Amino acid sequence: MAETAQMKVSDEVAITIQNMNKWYGAFHVLRDINLTVYQGERIVICGPSGSGKSTLIRCINALEEHQQGKIEVDGTVLSNDLKNIDKIRSEVGMCFQHFNLFPHLTILENCTLAPIWVRKTPKKEAEETAMHFLEKVKIPEQADKYPGQLSGGQQQRVAIARSLCMKPRIMLFDEPTSALDPEMIKEVLDTMIELAEEGMTMLCVTHEMGFARQVANRVIFMDQGQIVEQNEPEEFFNNPKSERTQLFLSQILGH
Amino acid sequence: MSDTHAQTVAFVRETTIPESPPPAAETGAIKWLRQNLFATPANSLLTVAALYVIWVVLSGSLPWIFGGLWTTTSLAECREILQGRTGACFSVLSERWNQLLYGFKYPADQYWRPNLAFLLLFFAAAPVLFFDLPRKMLIFTGLYPFLAYWLIWGGSLLVPIVALLGFLGGALVYQRFIKTSFAAGFFGGIAAAFVIWTVAGAIIPENASDNAMLSSVPSRDLGGFMLNMMLGVTCVSLSLPIGIALALGRQSDMPLIKWVCVVFIEFIRGVPLITLLFVASVMLSYFFPPESTVDLFLRVVIMITMFSSAYIAEVIRGGLAALPKGQYEGADSLGLDYPQAMQLIILPQALKISIPGIVNVAVGLFKDTTLVSVISMFDLVGMIRGPILASTEWNGVYWELLGFAALLFFVVCYGISQYSQWLERRLATDHR
Numbered sequence: 001m002a003e004t005a006q007m008k009v010s011d012e013v014a015i016t017i018q019n020m021n022k023w024y025g026a027f028h029v030l031r032d033i034n035l036t037v038y039q040g041e042r043i044v045i046c047g048p049s050g051s052g053k054s055t056l057i058r059c060i061n062a063l064e065e066h067q068q069g070k071i072e073v074d075g076t077v078l079s080n081d082l083k084n085i086d087k088i089r090s091e092v093g094m095c096f097q098h099f100n101l102f103p104h105l106t107i108l109e110n111c112t113l114a115p116i117w118v119r120k121t122p123k124k125e126a127e128e129t130a131m132h133f134l135e136k137v138k139i140p141e142q143a144d145k146y147p148g149q150l151s152g153g154q155q156q157r158v159a160i161a162r163s164l165c166m167k168p169r170i171m172l173f174d175e176p177t178s179a180l181d182p183e184m185i186k187e188v189l190d191t192m193i194e195l196a197e198e199g200m201t202m203l204c205v206t207h208e209m210g211f212a213r214q215v216a217n218r219v220i221f222m223d224q225g226q227i228v229e230q231n232e233p234e235e236f237f238n239n240p241k242s243e244r245t246q247l248f249l250s251q252i253l254g255h
Numbered sequence: 256m257s258d259t260h261a262q263t264v265a266f267v268r269e270t271t272i273p274e275s276p277p278p279a280a281e282t283g284a285i286k287w288l289r290q291n292l293f294a295t296p297a298n299s300l301l302t303v304a305a306l307y308v309i310w311v312v313l314s315g316s317l318p319w320i321f322g323g324l325w326t327t328t329s330l331a332e333c334r335e336i337l338q339g340r341t342g343a344c345f346s347v348l349s350e351r352w353n354q355l356l357y358g359f360k361y362p363a364d365q366y367w368r369p370n371l372a373f374l375l376l377f378f379a380a381a382p383v384l385f386f387d388l389p390r391k392m393l394i395f396t397g398l399y400p401f402l403a404y405w406l407i408w409g410g411s412l413l414v415p416i417v418a419l420l421g422f423l424g425g426a427l428v429y430q431r432f433i434k435t436s437f438a439a440g441f442f443g444g445i446a447a448a449f450v451i452w453t454v455a456g457a458i459i460p461e462n463a464s465d466n467a468m469l470s471s472v473p474s475r476d477l478g479g480f481m482l483n484m485m486l487g488v489t490c491v492s493l494s495l496p497i498g499i500a501l502a503l504g505r506q507s508d509m510p511l512i513k514w515v516c517v518v519f520i521e522f523i524r525g526v527p528l529i530t531l532l533f534v535a536s537v538m539l540s541y542f543f544p545p546e547s548t549v550d551l552f553l554r555v556v557i558m559i560t561m562f563s564s565a566y567i568a569e570v571i572r573g574g575l576a577a578l579p580k581g582q583y584e585g586a587d588s589l590g591l592d593y594p595q596a597m598q599l600i601i602l603p604q605a606l607k608i609s610i611p612g613i614v615n616v617a618v619g620l621f622k623d624t625t626l627v628s629v630i631s632m633f634d635l636v637g638m639i640r641g642p643i644l645a646s647t648e649w650n651g652v653y654w655e656l657l658g659f660a661a662l663l664f665f666v667v668c669y670g671i672s673q674y675s676q677w678l679e680r681r682l683a684t685d686h687r
Contacts, residue, residue, distance in 0.1 A: 061587075061588055063587060082592070086590050086591075086592055087590075089587060089588055089589065090589070090590030092588075093588075094588040096581060096584065096585065096588075098579075098581050099581075100579075100581035100582060100584060100585030100588075102582065102585065102586075102600055102604075103604070103684055104603050104604050104607065104682070113589070113591075113599060114589035114590060114591060117591060117595050117599065118589065118590045118591060118595070146684040148684060162589070163588075166589060166590065
């Protein structure tokens with residue numbers, strides 16, 4: 001556990017966000033966000049609901065549009081150019097709170113769809129890759145079932161495998177365990193921990209503070225659309241600087 | 256509960272209660288009768304009343320049907336033989352059978368042509384309707400419209416070949432330019448098709464149809480149930496893709512496309528089909544160049560297709576709206592572009608949701624093809640109301656003729672409905 005947290009992170013920049021602002025109508029939802037993520041970093045973003053943490057990571061793969069500032073992912077600047085957006089999306093995997101698996105396709109088809117159509121991988125090769133990642137998330141035996149036949153935890157692991165099949169350089173997690181029963185949270189977190197140990201660059205919005213302590217190299221606390229505090233997990237949890245963070249941590253860890 | 260277990264609050268179950276069969280009185284035919292037909296006095300009364308109604312209907316209609324005559328040559332002869340006894344005069348069906356099916360002008364020695372086209376329709380439709388069949392059969396489906404056109408209308412084989420070449424040329428240009436930009440591919444393809452049609456159309460000699468393998472049959476000679484089938488099949492298969500395009504266009508982010516689709520849909524839905532058909536028969540020729548004589552059949556197809564595609568578009572829009580936003584985001588997050596996301600993720604699910612609505616429109620459209628009888632096309636209903644009932648032999652044979660028409664339409668519509676239910680079961684993957 002200690003080793004993972006202190007694992008050497010490369011100097012290669014994965015994501016740069018500069019002076020980014022976003023509004024929903026007149027509501028200023030993200031305010032002057034500046035963030036640099038290095039290759040191999042594992043960042044946990046936490047904060048009260050409505051603080052803009054989901055919106056922030058959804059801006060990174062352009063599921064949400066930002067109005068001001070610059071986002072650069074893996075050397076590609078996010079602009080209105082659809083080609084750039086599709087390029088970034090194919091490099092950045094994303095897992096959603098509600099999995100968003102495609103219910104009309106089998107688990108295997110869910111996993112091979114994007115490699116075949118976006119990466120133009122031959123079908124057989126795509127299926128081998130998919131089975132490899134399904135084994136990794138420990139559900140190869142479900143490959144021919146439909147998402148509706150799986151439990152929530154299994155579905156989320158399929159969603160992770162589906163993203164991994166695109167061989168992404170960065171993974172975004174948008175509250176991946178919030179819609180799950182307590183018993184299933186662990187199986188998803190275990191998968192994510194395994195992924196982190198392999199050196200995947202991860203940005204994770206979550207309320208799982210145990211997970212943050214164990215795998216994150218950096219914890220970011222957001223409130224009212226701003227980054228209020230960021231630090232290494234030990235410091236962040238044991239010695240929060242801002243009053244708002246202290247209040248949040250006392251509420252979330254208090255019971 | 257706390258009262259009953261007041262003394263045994265700390266309760267631990269150590270054995271599982273074994274499963275046991277239901278009480279014997281819960282099974283059997285008498286049990287079923289009592290439960291479903293004679294459960295309460297009011298229920299029993301309704302059962303008896305329903306049985307009485309069924310008896311009245313059957314006792315009236317069965318002798319009429321089974322006492323029917325099939326071989327007379329006129330209604331008067333029927334009456335003579337029946338001598339006041341109940342019995343239908345089905346002879347009108349057997350005597351006018353060909354007129355009912357093919358209209359009264361289609362050359363009788365050429366009936367095999369529409370028959371063959373009808374038979375081949377099953378082979379053409381099979382791979383579209385049943386997607387477990389080999390995909391190679393779709394090649395025949397693609398060729399079928401041209402083949403069927405040639406079979407039914409006859410004339411020079413060059414006409415359908417040029418039409419086919421135009422589509423192929425357009426598709427080639429589309430494929431070639433779609434990589435650079437969608438607009439270039441789309442409009443380039445359409446332009447290429449028109450160029451081929453104009454150039455090749457000018458080359459076809461005027462008298463090409465004179466000594467053709469199949470003698471030429473003009474559109475006004477088509478009629479009977481054949482005409483209903485032709486209009487129904489053509490318009491349904493054209494209006495589904497157009498409806499999908501309109502539904503997607505209405506959801507488009509591009510204001511121009513969006514408003515064109517909205518105006519089209521709202522305008523067409525706001526006008527009765529009968530009006531559109533009158534426009535087709537009388538006014539549409541004003542919109543074409545003066546010399547061009549656009550076929551009445553084609554004009555009617557255009558109008559019915561526009562009408563039903565507007566309805567289908569709205570049905571599909573409902574399906575699109577029913578999909579959770581997460582499906583769009585899931586597709587986006589994997590890097591699928593818009594056509595891929597629509598083709599692979601959104602439309603398969605939206606269309607599945609829309610099946611009942613689409614079938615509703617298709618069945619309605621098929622029955623609405625009888626409206627062409629008011630613009631003096633002799634479809635099944637037009638034949639019955641016109642030449643057959645107006646003839647001296649069969650003046651007054653309403654039940655038999657209209658019952659026959661109802662039966663034909665029912666068979667087709669019930670078939671469509673059964674297919675759609677099978678399709679819904681086949682596509683069900685949600686395991687609720």
